[in-house]
Amino acid sequence: MSINHFLNKIKSYLGIDNFHLVFFLVIVGVSLSSFALGRISISKTDNNNQIEENNFYLKNENEKGIEGEDFSTNNKEEKKYVASKNGKLYYSLNCSGANRIKEENKIFFASKEEAEKSGYGFATSCN
Missing domain, CATH: 1.20.5 (Single alpha-helices involved in coiled-coils or other helix-helix interfaces)
Known part of the structure; x- marks a missing residue:
């Protein structure tokens, strides 16, 4: 065979x-x-997408402080709202609009009042 x-x-x-x-x-x-x-x-994608946490607070024009000062101990409590230093609106951290702001342009606020004192208005898309 x-x-x-x-x-x-x-x-x-x-x-x-x-x-x-x-x-x-x-x-x-x-x-x-x-x-x-x-x-x-x-x-290959998983190796490139490592998340780094930035623990630096950026100084607003109306605030007194040291730019780039490390606030890692109170970081979780203070960062509730974010705005762009080039924009006019502020967003809550869980809003999709906050994700479109470049890291180097982000300014963080502890409260709505603090953001509004700095001249920012609340983004209506983040209700």
Whole structure:
């Protein structure tokens, strides 16, 4: 018995011709390669997206303080609102509008009153 005879015998039991066999192998190959490429792209993305927390408070024009002073001990209590130093509105930290502000332009406020004293208005999109 030759290998070709053995393969033809298996194909006859399964009822598969060459076209269907090639089609099946192409589908399996594309599926496996798509899965592998997806896994590779996720592992490279995860390594680049490490989050760094910035514990610096930026000085507002009306405030007296040291620019870049570290407030890491009271950081969680003080940061409730954020505004852009180039804008006119302030946002709560969980608002999607706050995510569009560049880190270097962010100014943090502990209360609404503090933000409004500095001349900022509340963003109506963050109710």
